[in-house]
Amino acid sequence: MQDDFVRLKAVQELDDELRTLTGRAEELPGRITRLRDEAERARKDLAETEAALVERRKEYKLAELDLKTSDEKVAQYSVQLYSAKTNEQYKAFLKEIETQKKQKSKVEDRMIVLLEETEALEKKRRAAEKNAAKFASENEHKVSLLEAEQAELANAIAERRAHREEILQALPAAILKLYTRVLNRMGGIAIVATTGERCNGCFNPIPPQRMVEIDRKDKVYTCEACGRILLPGK
Ligand SMILES: [Zn+2]
Numbered sequence: 070m071q072d073d074f075v076r077l078k079a080v081q082e083l084d085d086e087l088r089t090l091t092g093r094a095e096e097l098p099g100r101i102t103r104l105r106d107e108a109e110r111a112r113k114d115l116a117e118t119e120a121a122l123v124e125r126r127k128e129y130k131l132a133e134l135d136l137k138t139s140d141e142k143v144a145q146y147s148v149q150l151y152s153a154k155t156n157e158q159y160k161a162f163l164k165e166i167e168t169q170k171k172q173k174s175k176v177e178d179r180m181i182v183l184l185e186e187t188e189a190l191e192k193k194r195r196a197a198e199k200n201a202a203k204f205a206s207e208n209e210h211k212v213s214l215l216e217a218e219q220a221e222l223a224n225a226i227a228e229r230r231a232h233r234e235e236i237l238q239a240l241p242a243a244i245l246k247l248y249t250r251v252l253n254r255m256g257g258i259a260i261v262a263t264t265g266e267r268c269n270g271c272f273n274p275i276p277p278q279r280m281v282e283i284d285r286k287d288k289v290y291t292c293e294a295c296g297r298i299l300l301p302g303k
Contacts, residue, residue, distance in 0.1 A: 073244060074286045076236045078300055080248070081260035083233040087226060088257055094222040097215050104212050108204040115197040122190045129183045132176050139173040244289055251296055261292070263302040271295035 146166045153159035237245055252259035261269040266280055273294035275283070283290050284301045291298055 070287055073240060074300065076240055077260055077298060079236050080233055081300060083229050084257065084260065087229050090222055090226050094219065094226065097219050101212050101215050104208040108208040111201040111204040115201040118190055118194045118197045122187065122194060125183050125187045125190060129180060132180045135176045136173060139169045142169045248298060251298060255297055258297065260298040260300060262300045268292040268295060268297060268299060270297040
């Protein structure tokens with residue numbers, strides 16, 4: 070019987086360790102995902118900034134072409150101006166020249182804006198490049214550490230489960246059955262120590278007479294409130 074209590078105590082300790090280990094293992098996938106998402110966002114931000122730069126440069130090139138076209142038209146109308154046969158024709162050419170000049174000025178204004186935007190985007194790209202490189206290397210390094218930890222945790226969990234199984238198989242069938250039943254029902258905490266005449270699982274008081282019986286260790290007792298197996302407190 071004394072040996073069974075030693076075994077139950079060992080199982081309780083292994084269960085505690087397993088809870089801690091599995092709790093930690095469950096956190097890791099989320100942390101890995103967050104690190105990868107962060108790196109992905111930085112990559113996307115850089116790609117978007119680069120795309121915006123390409124757009125602005127394309128638009129600037131088109132604006133340059135527009136300017137050239139306007140200049141050509143102004144030159145062409147200016148020549149035609151002198152060959153105008155009537156006053157109306159002359160006025161029409163003048164109006165065309167005026168329109169082209171206005172158009173040119175509009176395009177020039179837009180080009181100034183485009184240059185300013187390009188400058189700002191280039192600055193943004195330099196920062197985004199640094200950011201993307203930083204997250205790509207740092208986060209991948211962090212992920213590899215977490216993955217190594219994941220593997221270690223999986224080993225530690227498997228090792229403790231095997232150890233627990235070994236100890237459980239050495240228990241009398243009735244105690245093993247009781248343990249399995251309580252474990253399934255109580256979700257991971259089947260064996261608890263008493264603390265200050267209370268069950269350490271549900272914190273309900275244990276009658277004094279029962280405390281004496283538990284301390285005697287000649288029989289396995291369960292908490293009357295929650296059903297967990299009670300071990301004498303330290
Ligand atoms: Zn209890």
